[in-house]
Amino acid sequence: MLEPSTVDEAAAAIKTLDGPVHPTGAGSHGVPAVGDTLSTGKLNRILEHNPGDFTAVLEAGVPLAEAQEAFAKAGQWLALDPPAGGTIGGLVATADSGPARHRYGGVRDLVIGITVVLSDGTVARAGGKVIKNVAGYDLAKLFAGSYGTLGLIAEVAVRLHPLPLRTATLTGASADPGRLQAAVRKLNSRPLEANCLDIAWTGHSGQVLVRFGGHTAAERAEAARPLLDGLDDVTVSTDDDAIWAAQRQSQRHPDGVTLKVSGRPTDLEKVLARGEPVVGRAGLGLYWVRGPAEAEWVADVRAALTPRACSIVDGAAPAGVDPWPAPDRGALEVMRRVKARFDPARVFRPGAFVGGI
Incomplete structure (x- = not known):
């Protein structure tokens, strides 16, 4: 070494x-x-x-x-x-x-x-x-x-x-992906200046989570309550570190596969409707979908969510699948040229990136 x-x-x-x-x-x-x-x-x-x-x-x-x-x-x-x-x-x-x-x-x-x-x-x-x-x-x-x-x-x-000295999180729940999608759309249309706008889905029900930071975090969270009027159990928490630690932790799945879906905010309902556990940046269209380490499951999710790119964060080797989605031919050619320019001798992790670069 x-x-x-x-x-x-x-x-x-x-x-x-x-x-x-x-x-x-x-x-x-x-x-x-x-x-x-x-x-x-x-x-x-x-x-x-x-x-x-x-x-x-x-x-x-x-x-x-x-x-x-x-x-x-x-x-x-x-x-x-x-x-x-x-x-x-x-x-x-x-x-x-x-x-x-x-x-x-x-x-x-x-x-x-x-x-x-x-x-x-x-x-x-x-x-x-x-x-x-x-x-x-x-x-x-x-x-x-x-x-x-x-x-x-x-x-x-x-x-x-x-560094935000105070934080507060507004949450609302629903078992209906469509209602969660509507709430995210409403939140995205307002100038809230929220630090985080996330989704958490267990496979059967979920939450929209909005975090505010700064001296007026709690007041701003309370003021945003009406935007979640279509959801259940709307609450504001000022002791919210554990909530967000759980969100981060759910982006990994060491005992199975985690697929990172690079999509759009409007894809949320489609992603949740599959019934797998999901966390994600609801306002950005990034989702982490967790499932078994099985090649068939990975192929099924990728097919259902096409044309969105689905890369594997955890579990590619146990599932026996390529961690990278199939790239666009033009994009792959550009990436190959970049690799040849910066690493012509193929010293750095050859064959490990998209398209075997």
């Missing part, structure tokens, strides 16, 4: 490789290993934190929880709350996210600069340390969600946000 402690050490190590390599952080995202392991465990320093600018620069191996603890001392946070936690580099590589994505966006929206090591040992940098930065090619967006197939993410510059 390679375990460099500096970017230069990482570049030197990669330059001498004669086979495939698998970059890894904490291993919390369950990405299957391809080749020798290159760990970012010793690239674990917070290099800069600029509270006045709401920015920070971190090495890839910094645990997200550790970074959040440091930022919280200044009343700030990196507005990412993925279910698996893990390291900064792993979070960028997998583009993982949680309920806060509704307001703050995904990884690609919060990374403003990046340093990567390519397969020939070249160290490439893009972006910067200020939020309004348009210099250079946006490598950060390209590497977000690349699953370690283009190069090693070594350092990341991120934008921060004020």
Whole structure:
């Protein structure tokens, strides 16, 4: 296992490789290993934190929880709350996210600069340390969600946000997917400035969950009650951390398969009507569907939800299926060219990405 402690050490190590390599952080995202392991465990320093600018620069191996603890001392946070936690580099590589994505966006929206090591040992940098930065090619967006197939993410510059000191969650329940869909449509049409807008579905009934943050969180949640007048058991909770921890946890299913559906808010009723447990970002059209580790079940869901892309978060190997949906031929050709440009020697996790890239 390679375990460099500096970017230069990482570049030197990669330059001498004669086979495939698998970059890894904490291993919390369950990405299957391809080749020798290159760990970012010793690239674990917070290099800069600029509270006045709401920015920070971190090495890839910094645990997200550790970074959040440091930022919280200044009343700030990196507005990412993925279910698996893990390291900064792993979070960028997998583009993982949680309920806060509704307001703050995904990884690609919060990374403003990046340093990567390519397969020939070249160290490439893009972006910067200020939020309004348009210099250079946006490598950060390209590497977000690349699953370690283009190069090693070594350092990341991120934008921060004020840490909400108070939160409150408005919930409403129904066993009718159509009523939940109507409530989400109504909520989406109003300028609520909610931190989160989620759905939770057990397979037979579910809830719409809306979280507010800030000093007036409880008052805003109460004011939004009429928007859920078509649902049952409408309540407001100011002790809501456990609610959202459960939402994040339900995005994973270590004993079965979790399919991530990249769709539209209007797909909600169709997704819920299948009868499987679901959580999701109701306002964004992202859903995590849980089921058995069976190839037939995966194929059935994918066929029912076509043309929406359904990728597998957990359980691809036990189910014996490709974790990636079949890509558009034009998009696949573009991705192949990008892979050839950044990793012509196919050092980084060859064959592990969409279309066998």
